[in-house]
Amino acid sequence: MRALGCIAVAFVFTVWLLSACGPDLERQSQLERVRVLAVRADPAEIVFDPQGSVPPAPVRLTSLTYAPDGGPEVTYALCRPGANVYAQDVQCPGADGLTLDGGVVDVGDPSVRALLAADGGVPLTDPSFQPQLARGIQLNVGYLATDGTPGDRGVERGVYQLSLRATEAPNHNPQLVQIFVGTNQAQPLQGARLPLKTKVTFTPSLAPGSVETYVDAAGQTQTELLVYSWFATGQGKVEDFRSQEPFNGLGKRESDYTTASVPEVVTLYVVVRDGRGGTDWIVRSFSVGP
């Protein structure tokens, strides 16, 4: 095991280094091309009753998107189990997926069940599969967003993993209710006017009950760790792309933003995820000027 340490050190340092590199590269917080910023499932997961007495409720998928000239079209598809959704030759939406009309995943739909059961993937009614259902399985839902612009700036492909679980305590989406300017929650961001070339702090606010506790697969009680992602249009700069709800004295929920040197109207998109498939977002606009 002598070399494991050396390799692992190189590995972790590479992760660390590359996460902070590339000052000249497009930042993830910048909005300049077709983007899917978040996908939300309502309800947050498919709650499956193994006894079949209560049919699982359909789940509707919606997206927070951006395109320079207005929202792109988003197509969803349930990918066949076992497909490597990160391989170039796997097309989902496409030949390797079942298109979801209106973004609705209905496990009661026979075509959906047939897809899931193919190749022994997800046999929902097989009693031997029940322990796995209790722990939860992830269904891959592929998406394709496009606004018709040619080239890679007008299209984005990705995957959303939808939880399917037999449980009596389903997950819920958190609720992001407000963005404040500063840390004292006195000034809402919507409609605010901020000075030029100034670093300001934005603070998100959640509805009560957004941070849930749950019992994990090992039987341990855990608390959700909510992570925020910050995106903005315009010439300003999001200084902190990610933030997190404080937990055990660690973490900062605020994000710093530096306004542009020219007057503009900025749209800010903030997404919150609970790490278990639960998502919410908020969009706010403000102006920058003298």
Added chain:
Amino acid sequence: MLLLLVISALAAAAPGQSTPAATASPTAPPQKEAVPLSAEHLTRPPAIKHFAEAAYPKEAEEAHLTGTVGLQVDISETGAVTQVVVLEPAGHGFDEAALEALRRFEFEPAEIDGKPAAVRITYNYHFVLKPVEAAQPAPGEGPINLLGTVREKGTRKPLAGVEVLLLENGRSTSTDGRGEFAFRDVPTGSIQVSVIAPGYEKFATREAISAGRQTRVSYYVEAQLFSPYETVVRGKARKEVSETRLSVEEVQRIPGTLGDSLKVVQNLPGVARAPFNGGAIIIRGTGTNDSGIYLDGERIPFLYHFVGLTSVYNSDLLESVDFLPGNYSAYYGDQIGGVVDVKSRSSRTDGFHGYANINLLDTSVVLEGPLAKNLSVAFAVRRSYIDAILNATGLVSNFAVAPRYLDAQLKVEWRLAPHHTLTLLALTDDDRLELLLDRPANNDPTVQGDFSVHQGFTQFRLRHVYQNGPWRIDTMGLVGPSEFSAVIGSERSLHIYNHEYNFRSTAEYEVAPWLTSAAGLDIAYQRPRVQANIERPPREGEPQIPGVLRDKVSISRPLKFYLPSVWAELRLRPIPRLLIAPGIRSESYIYTDQTRADRSLNPRLGVRFDLTDRVTLKGGVGLNHGPAQMGEPTSEFGNPDIRARKSLQTSLGAEVKLTPEISGSLEGYYNRLSQLPESTASGPPFLNNDGIGRTYGLELLVRHSLSKRLFGWVAYTLSRSERLNHPGDAWRLFTQDQTHILTAIASYKLPRNWQIGARFRYATGNNFTPVIDSRRNDNLDVFAPIFGAINSERLPSFNQLDIRIDKIWVYDLWNLDFFLDIQNVYNRQSVEGVTYSYNYRQRQYFKGLPILPIIGLKGSF
């Protein structure tokens, strides 16, 4: 058999012919005490039995000229001088006179391992004019009233055979082996005392002699070319057919390496440039983990502090660095690449010595000396202060424990009886880094909170060497714990707590002058306890999507690695010019979860043939196996029945002695690799032995061996390294395949104890696998790359110039070395890799360090 054992020798002045202004005082010039070599080589240096006085050249004498002629002298096993060559001429007829005199010298022969042997020495013959000698009192008359010692300034080394003169009285004497001298019945009053030592500045002072009192003095004379190191270049007729050995002075002075022994090896042919100029040792197209890095024949758990800042063993405690790129003796095994064996040196016994070295990265202290007649000790400790600098400057504020490293070594040697030496070597290393991340990392939102790395080890090595006549038995036992821990956010961790127990015993027996046999036992045993929740690490040639998108592997249990080996070897010289070294090594690889043990048999053959006195042909063929690495033999990470990787090595080359100091070597090699572990399409098992590879190339080395002023070399490698992961795949390039590697190094001593060195390097860029597309994972808000053909693109080539300047101030009892090491003098930031935007739509090169000057001070006593 002529052993090319070179001992730096200083002789007392060889007096000229007497004239009214000069007298001749022939003294038997003693030899400078040879550097204490390990017991396996020189046991007695040659001694002059008959000193032949040279005729002082008439032209030089009339012009009152003095001079020193540097000579290379071959002495047979009977003590006869067989060849004399002038290395450093003095002109004015001195060279011819010295040559003629040396041919009439007779020596008591040197002894190697207790037996007379032919040697080669360097000898300085000095021509000095002395004043007329007045009548001297008969020996034994009067009390000693002037006595003292003569030492070298800066090192306190006693100087033997040095002439001490009382010019006004016309008297002189020489210092003895302890550097002491004495005069009887010196007249009272003020008297001038002069010290004349070849290779040293002339020294003169006045002493006050009082009646009825003894005047005791200590004189420190300054070397004309100061060097705290002895120059010892080992002989070629050792067990290895093809080997490059570097002396400690060469190691210490190479620009850009800060004296690190392992980094110096990177400048030799066959070694690729390491990424980020770090510590990776990539020999003949194989990975770092495929080569064996040894300290005195046993491996150490970690080679470097934090990804290659500096190696964990203080290079000042090393005697030499042996580099064996391939086709080495059966003594070495359990690797398919090359071998780097650093040899620790004996502690000094001529008094207590030490130094303190302060530079921008760390401070180190060394103390050594004799504790008793047969007992000596050396201690070294080093600690970095990157943490203090970062904390003071506030450059990075969220370090809980800023990066710092610490290492220490203790060596105790006991010559407990004739023919028996016992050595205890303890070494320890501790590196730490801890960050508190108050925000998730951009590229991996699961990396948040605690981020820490800790590695450390302690080893205790007990070694016994028995040497008597034809026998030499060398036995070493090693025990010690090591630990590696990494915590990456709340979801990933890796903890390895290991205990290592090694045993190695080697017996050599000289059956006849033309036949030496050797055999040995080599056992390595490790019991790591592994606790991990982490992704399977990426493998060379298998680019992976980010770890955050891959399944983690959990493991928490003890493992076992047991690698016993036996080996045997012969060294035959059927004729004096031909050395044939056949050997065989049997290895076993036993792991925790195996269903059956894995074994290998590794025959080896090396040949050296001295075509002429200057040209040697060399070649070898041999089979090597390397055991599983990392978690490869575990069911969680790999395959419990994974076989050892295999390499068939072949090489053919020639060495040429262009001049006594300049040599050249050209060697071609071809290595066939097989049974390389590769990932399966789906597991378990997660690995198989499908991989094969081939590495081949040409290596050229032209080297100026360390002399008084100059050393250096030019190394060029032309190479190719390829792999084939699975049957049906296409051949592809190894990641660190570098077609051209050129290194040129030179270091020169200037007057007044200045020294300047330069290193230029050029290397073809490494290969990488480009990203051609990507897919987004919404749950984690990260993108997964889709890769093109493996290693199908190459980074731009690398070139860099480094310079080092040393200035040494020499004082009586100590010396101070100030150095300036400038890496990347013309500020060309090398391309070390490729970095991508968050969605892999854009990429740019990742650059290395800009110009980096490092200054340091080293005070030695």
